[in-house]
Amino acid sequence: MDNQIKSLCRRVKKADKNAASELLKIYYADIYSYLRRLCGSRQDAEDLTQQTFLKVWSSLNGFAGRSKFSTWLYRIAHNTFLDWLRRNIAGTQSRPDQWWQECIDQNPGPFTNLAERQLAQRLYEAVDKLDEDKKHVVHLHYYQGLSIRETAKVLDIATSTVKYRLREVMKILKDKLIVEEKEL
């Protein structure tokens, strides 16, 4: 797979549109789902995905291939999201929707029983309420399946910081679940 991606990147650098199209097919759904979960709106996620790939095409020559293409791509998507977030902080942004509702309704996936599904929903809701730094490590490492090292590279932080944040997240989520279970 890595060699295939490298080869596609080389071809895109030579303005091969078919190769660009192939790269798109491989990554666009992952990037869309990453941005969709973060920004809370289908329309915004589509626009951000488009902006991400436009940046990719205009800066691919600067990608030296020392890191994985997917890591570099996620960094661009992440920065695109941060720029969007800053522009929307003023309050023009509508309240984000709950992406998991749409997904679980369409495809319950591994959550076969109601209790599991409710636990999942409570967790996703809790993740959305985490502060931005913690939220990003969860999205990249757990939701998108990036390794700790890749997550660190995307966020431009040390791997030890990623590990620390994940431990903090786990503490918060565990406490939250325990409190809720006691309340039930």
Add this chain to the structure above:
Amino acid sequence: MNTEDKIKKCLKSAPKPAAPDGLLNRLQEDVAAGEIKKRVTVIRRWFAPANGSISLWRVAAAAVIAIAVLLPLSYGATKTIKRIIKTFEAKFEYPQDDGGVHVYGVGSGIGSSDPNFTEEDAHKAEREFYELYKQGKAKEVAPDMWMATLSNGKGFGYGGDPEMLGLSEAERKELLKKQFDEINELRKAGRYEKIYKPEHDCVIDGVKHRYFEARYTLSNGKVVTLGASEPVKDEDENKD
């Protein structure tokens, strides 16, 4: 399975929002439209909403704008901009504890596709733009990015605060000095946001540099963004 394992399993198997129908086509249209290798970058994107092409533009106010716009020029956008005339320049130096000096450079310049564009043309265009701005005929196409059409029919893009154009050179320098005094204090205290922009990474004198924006929030609430680059250290080499 303990609680932590349960949480991890749940997060790892989070459902994936499906990409909407038509998104792939939309992205592929960009490819077909030749977005790859186009290298139009910042300038064209800023002005695209108001005018598809632009033959005259201007950068001002903070170093970031000068870098953000000029950097891509060295990558090939010179096909559009044939000549750049500097209209204002200032440098503010702050000695550091380690004996070094931290320098903030600010400049403004007007670029044109006309190779015979003169200094007089540049100042004339600047004055005309300021008049249009005062009359409310300049449009803010993005935060701190303005667009107006001059009497010769050319588009004039301006990055920065147009009010600066109403000040004398001495007044501008005095105002900027106060601003940079505050920025320098914020920088020393580490009170700024540093945002890396890998898409603008560049090579300077054969050394790969990482481009970043430093965002300072001043006491008057104004946010000033300065562009800068730093050499890639050995341990950062794997960070494209």
